[in-house]
Amino acid sequence: MYYNVTDYYDPVGAKQIPSKCPGCGTSNCLELLFYQKRIETSFSKKVTTKVSGVLFCDNTQSEIAPVLWNDEIEQYYVLEKSKLNLQPKKLSFNKWFYCLIILPLILIATTIGYNIYEEESYIDETKAIEQVHVGEKVMVLYTTTDSNNVTDNGTTWFLVKKIEADSIWVQRHEVFDTEGDVHFDLAASKFTRETLKASLTQFKTRGLFGHDYPSQKFSGYITTLQK
Ligand SMILES: [Zn+2]
Incomplete structure (x- = not known):
């Protein structure tokens, strides 16, 4: 949107005056026309109290420039301008x-x-x-490592099988999602992979780390728990 400012001149009055026309010399052909200035922008509308007047000759159908006005016309102009019923000054927004x-x-x-x-x-x-309680399921960002090499990296779920002292036993879901596009079926029968014994203290801070897994090391971050 661009910013646009437009001036409008709204007619607020017209008055026939009997003076002799400085243009064509005829009487009773002059008319004073008054306009009130309004400024509109893309966002606002402002009614000003600025009034401009035009002297028009009905005989020649032309405007008489202010430099040609005589004192009598000037006096009519000031008088009629003072009698105008102007729109109140106002600023409004659209x-x-x-x-x-x-x-x-x-x-x-x-x-x-x-x-x-x-x-x-x-x-x-x-x-x-x-x-955490036995029977609940957790979603885990899971990595298995073998001699410092990452062997598997992805998302899976674990089912909590047993909690005792500072240990928690969880069994892995049959699906290991490495692409991020799997919809997991969380029925208990789907948790068929290895059971891991992990630290309960770490589990409670969202970490899943093995206690006693010398052969298969793993680490996981728990993102969600489902009851
Ligand atoms: Zn005239």
Whole structure:
């Protein structure tokens, strides 16, 4: 959108005057016409109190320039101008102006609202993970390593099988998603892969690390818990 300023001149009065015309010399052919200035932009409308007048000769159908006016015409002009019923001076804004003001506010409010929502759901999720129970399922960003080489990297789910002292036993889902496009079926019968024994303390802070896995090391980050 570009910014546009346009001046308008609204007619606010007309008056026949009996003076002799400085143009054609005829009497009773002169008319004073008055206009009030209004300024419109892309966003606002301003009614000013600025008034301009035009002297028109009906006989020759032409405008008589102010330099040709005699004192009598000048006096009529001042008198008639003072009697005009002008529009009150006013500044108003259109819908584009309000869009311009309100749109950024909506964007800011939405962003703040979304962040609060995200933060709250993260806190809720963290609480649920801290109070983990047998039978619950967790989604994990999961990496297995073998002698410091990453052998597998992706997303999978684990089913909590047992919790005892500082240990948690979880069994892996049959699907290991390395592309990020799998819709997981979370039925208990789908958790058929290896059972891992991990640290419960670390589990509660979203970490899934093996206690006693000398042969197969793994690490995971718990993103979601499902009851
Ligand atoms: Zn004339």
